[in-house]
Amino acid sequence: MTAREEGAPESGDVGLYRDMLLIRRFEEKAGQLYGMGLVGGFCHLYIGQEAVVTGMEAVAREGDQRITSYRGHGHMLAAGIDPGAIMAELLGRETGASRGKGGSMHMFSPEHGFWGGHGIVGAQVPIGAGIALAEKTRRTNNVTFVYFGDAAADQGQVAETYRLAALLSLPCLFVIENNSYPGPSAAPRGPQLLERARAYGIETAAVDGMDVRAVREAADVAALHVRAGKGPYAIEARTYRYRGHSMADPAKYRTREEASRVRATRDPIESLRERLLGEGAVTEEVLRAIDREVKDIVSAAADAAREAPAPEPEALHLHVTAEA
Amino acid sequence: MATEIRMPALSPAMEEGRLARWFVAEGDAVQEGDVIAEIETDKATLEFEAVAAGRLGKILVPEGTASVKVDTPIALLMAPGDTPAPASPARRAPVAAPRATRNAAMREPGWEAGVHLAPLIVREALRDALTEEMSRDEAVIVIGEEVAAAEGPYRVTQGLLDRFGSARVIDVPVTEAAFAGLGIGAAFAGLRPVVEFMNFSFALQAMDQIVNSAAKTRYMSGGAVSCPIVFRGPNGAAGRVGAQHAQCFAAWMAHVPGLAVAYPYAASDAKGLLKAAIRSDDPVVFLENERLYGRSFDAPELGDHVVPFGQARIWREGADVTLVGYGPAVGTMLEAADALADEGVAAEVIDLRTLRPLDHATVLEGVRKTHRCVTVEEGWPQGGIGEHLAAVIMREAFDWLDAPVACVAGSDVPMPYAETLEALALPRAEDVVEAARRVSYR
Ligand SMILES: Cc1ncc(C[n+]2csc(CCOP(=O)(O)OP(=O)(O)O)c2C)c(N)n1
Ligand SMILES: [Mg+2]
Numbered sequence: 001m002t003a004r005e006e007g008a009p010e011s012g013d014v015g016l017y018r019d020m021l022l023i024r025r026f027e028e029k030a031g032q033l034y035g036m037g038l039v040g041g042f043c044h045l046y047i048g049q050e051a052v053v054t055g056m057e058a059v060a061r062e063g064d065q066r067i068t069s070y071r072g073h074g075h076m077l078a079a080g081i082d083p084g085a086i087m088a089e090l091l092g093r094e095t096g097a098s099r100g101k102g103g104s105m106h107m108f109s110p111e112h113g114f115w116g117g118h119g120i121v122g123a124q125v126p127i128g129a130g131i132a133l134a135e136k137t138r139r140t141n142n143v144t145f146v147y148f149g150d151a152a153a154d155q156g157q158v159a160e161t162y163r164l165a166a167l168l169s170l171p172c173l174f175v176i177e178n179n180s181y182p183g184p185s186a187a188p189r190g191p192q193l194l195e196r197a198r199a200y201g202i203e204t205a206a207v208d209g210m211d212v213r214a215v216r217e218a219a220d221v222a223a224l225h226v227r228a229g230k231g232p233y234a235i236e237a238r239t240y241r242y243r244g245h246s247m248a249d250p251a252k253y254r255t256r257e258e259a260s261r262v263r264a265t266r267d268p269i270e271s272l273r274e275r276l277l278g279e280g281a282v283t284e285e286v287l288r289a290i291d292r293e294v295k296d297i298v299s300a301a302a303d304a305a306r307e308a309p310a311p312e313p314e315a316l317h318l319h320v321t322a323e324a
Numbered sequence: 325m326a327t328e329i330r331m332p333a334l335s336p337a338m339e340e341g342r343l344a345r346w347f348v349a350e351g352d353a354v355q356e357g358d359v360i361a362e363i364e365t366d367k368a369t370l371e372f373e374a375v376a377a378g379r380l381g382k383i384l385v386p387e388g389t390a391s392v393k394v395d396t397p398i399a400l401l402m403a404p405g406d407t408p409a410p411a412s413p414a415r416r417a418p419v420a421a422p423r424a425t426r427n428a429a430m431r432e433p434g435w436e437a438g439v440h441l442a443p444l445i446v447r448e449a450l451r452d453a454l455t456e457e458m459s460r461d462e463a464v465i466v467i468g469e470e471v472a473a474a475e476g477p478y479r480v481t482q483g484l485l486d487r488f489g490s491a492r493v494i495d496v497p498v499t500e501a502a503f504a505g506l507g508i509g510a511a512f513a514g515l516r517p518v519v520e521f522m523n524f525s526f527a528l529q530a531m532d533q534i535v536n537s538a539a540k541t542r543y544m545s546g547g548a549v550s551c552p553i554v555f556r557g558p559n560g561a562a563g564r565v566g567a568q569h570a571q572c573f574a575a576w577m578a579h580v581p582g583l584a585v586a587y588p589y590a591a592s593d594a595k596g597l598l599k600a601a602i603r604s605d606d607p608v609v610f611l612e613n614e615r616l617y618g619r620s621f622d623a624p625e626l627g628d629h630v631v632p633f634g635q636a637r638i639w640r641e642g643a644d645v646t647l648v649g650y651g652p653a654v655g656t657m658l659e660a661a662d663a664l665a666d667e668g669v670a671a672e673v674i675d676l677r678t679l680r681p682l683d684h685a686t687v688l689e690g691v692r693k694t695h696r697c698v699t700v701e702e703g704w705p706q707g708g709i710g711e712h713l714a715a716v717i718m719r720e721a722f723d724w725l726d727a728p729v730a731c732v733a734g735s736d737v738p739m740p741y742a743e744t745l746e747a748l749a750l751p752r753a754e755d756v757v758e759a760a761r762r763v764s765y766r
Pocket of ligand 2: 149150151177178179180
């Protein structure tokens with residue numbers, strides 16, 4: 001969204017295309033830099049899931065809040081956070097979103113209403129409800145988007161949060177990103193994700209998370225419900241993660257062919273591209289210009305990150321508390 | 325111009341890996357971002373992508389090659405329009421000079437002279453302990469995330485599902501509080517569960533069960549209920565995993581009466597202490613470390629090697645200063661002791677091995693001999709094991725001390741991500757040397 005505010009001319013569906021493409025190209029670059037040893041630790045990519053956050057953010061308004069897990073680069077880009085700051089953080093640089101202290105999993109930007117970046121599975125869910133509580137207390141009609149995965153939905157604190165959100169009628173929109181594989185885990189998938197929220201009296205909807213227009217439509221209904229003060233809402237977005245769970249996961253629990261098939265038939269970016277061209281909403285030439293623009297943004301972010309300095313040793317003891 | 329594609333590093337600690345598969349053949353066109361190969365280490369697998377478009381000119385390292393050093397050229401990428409390099413059968417992948425001997429097997433002390441020693445890897449020592457104890461006692465079961473079919477996030481539970489079946493090797497979803505409690509109930513009722521946390525940071529989700537239920541029930545029941553359970557998994561700093569996945573729980577857990585706590589360094593201790601933990605009738609917190617899993621130590625054929633809790637291990641004798649620590653910090657102490665020897669200072673090195681019960685006697689004996697003590701640990705300083713030892717030494721051996729005890733610990737900050745800051749946050753050998761000099765007034 002804010003990416004458009006920052007000067008990209010596209011709006012509407014062409015803008016959705018651009019926003020998804022920015023996430024795709026950014027994540028590809030992050031994966032490459034990881035392979036080169038420039039990104040360390042855990043790095044979870046969002047490739048394949050771009051339509052979910054892009055469709056949700058399409059209905060976000062100024063003042064809305066968002067929180068997610070460790071798989072959060074896409075959410076940050078969709079919230080309009082500078083790609084350079086995200087890339088620099090992946091490289092552990094002073095210019096990074098967390099000044100090199102957080103890394104891929106732990107980035108924050110309160111001025112964008114982005115509250116992380118959480119490494120502990122499920123922990124962001126009650127925190128998200130708390131952000132919604134603050135909005136409600138301040139009598140805004142802002143929505144707090146609380147993103148989490150299908151495996152996180154198994155955590156006890158998620159069930160506890162449903163209970164509280166329903167009880168306190170909190171203005172939060174739970175977005176369960178069901179990317180089909182919780183990780184290399186062989187534990188079978190839990191029961192219907194949305195039924196659990198419904199059992200607490202929360203309104204729900206399921207949506208094809210590979211179709212950005214469908215996500216936007218579902219998000220619109222949900223956000224209107226929340227803004228109208230009718231309490232929490234949960235959306236299950238059925239999506240697909242192309243890559244391993246993290247850079248260190250070969251995803252051997254599924255076939256390469258399956259991933260290729262999804263990519264060939266349901267890719268969120270390719271299918272929007274085809275529809276836009278088919279509808280005559282955009283020309284090949286405009287799309288090519290967008291491709292170039294996005295590639296340049298990502299290259300510039302990576303180049304700047306590589307040039308940027310590491311944090312000074314003095315930074316080690318800064319920001320532990322408000323005093324230091 | 326052909327560019328060399330080089331062996332990538334999956335982590336800062338990686339030195340070599342296996343080139344498992346090529347997904348492209350010589351002559352194939354590749355786009356930037358195409359996955360071209362799969363690289364494996366003992367810990368992880370990475371899909372390796374082309375960073376530029378071109379055509380694969382020559383594969384220098386064939387698939388299936390093991391121990392390929394990081395940065396070795398593995399293939400040549402030709403720019404579009406380039407002619408392939410003439411095939412030169414003589415050209416072989418240069419073998420990079422081995423880096424420091426960090427991965428060479430470390431000789432463990434204390435074995436009888438003449439006994440045959442062979443390298444033992446920590447991860448395999450742990451796996452052997454689990455396998456042997458599960459064979460020995462049907463009540464032993466394993467519960468955790470990805471422990472069964474996936475054979476463990478760090479491959480410690482390798483082979484267990486095949487051998488013991490899904491009734492005894494149980495995969496669970498991301499539900500730490502509940503599966504810790506599940507293990508505790510099963511332990512009350514007569515099983516001996518080994519509960520794995522993917523990372524001890526996730527045990528925070530289950531802290532209530534560990535402390536309120538596992539540790540206290542024998543006492544609260546006036547001795548009527550036992551809780552023979554082991555909570556195990558990687559603890560403390562790894563490689564740049566950040567604040568929420570890298571902290572040391574040794575001192576936290578050792579604070580709790582009713583728990584036993586082990587944090588082995590050497591491979592033989594990993595095996596012997598895990599066997600003791602599984603046989604214990606009380607709850608045990610068994611801390612491992614990701615940086616140690618792949619380390620190898622020279623040890624004899626161990627067999628049914630059981631190391632009792634509460635006995636420290638002396639790695640090195642020395643009359644001038646006592647260094648005492650545990651877990652990965654033992655390696656730091658040994659490095660420091662080498663450096664001190666070069667300065668003519670003979671350091672004694674004590675590995676506590678277990679933090680509850682804690683072998684105060686061995687530490688006090690050392691201090692009464694050397695009159696100087698430096699404690700070393702990777703966890704936070706306030707309320708740490710080092711500060712506990714300093715208090716005990718002051719109380720019990722005050723008259724023998726020639727200097728105040730020095731405590732070297734991890735920095736008093738959440739673990740930073742940046743490589744440079746992470747290195748500063750952990751105690752280094754030079755910090756230990758510096759502290760040893762200080763207590764020696766040198
Ligand atoms: C409390 C906790 N337990 C385990 C983990 C390890 N872990 C990281 S991601 C993950 C799987 C989560 O899957 P899901 O919620 O579906 O999100 P996705 O990664 O698919 O986006 C696990 C088990 C963790 N980070 N925190
Ligand atoms: Mg998932």
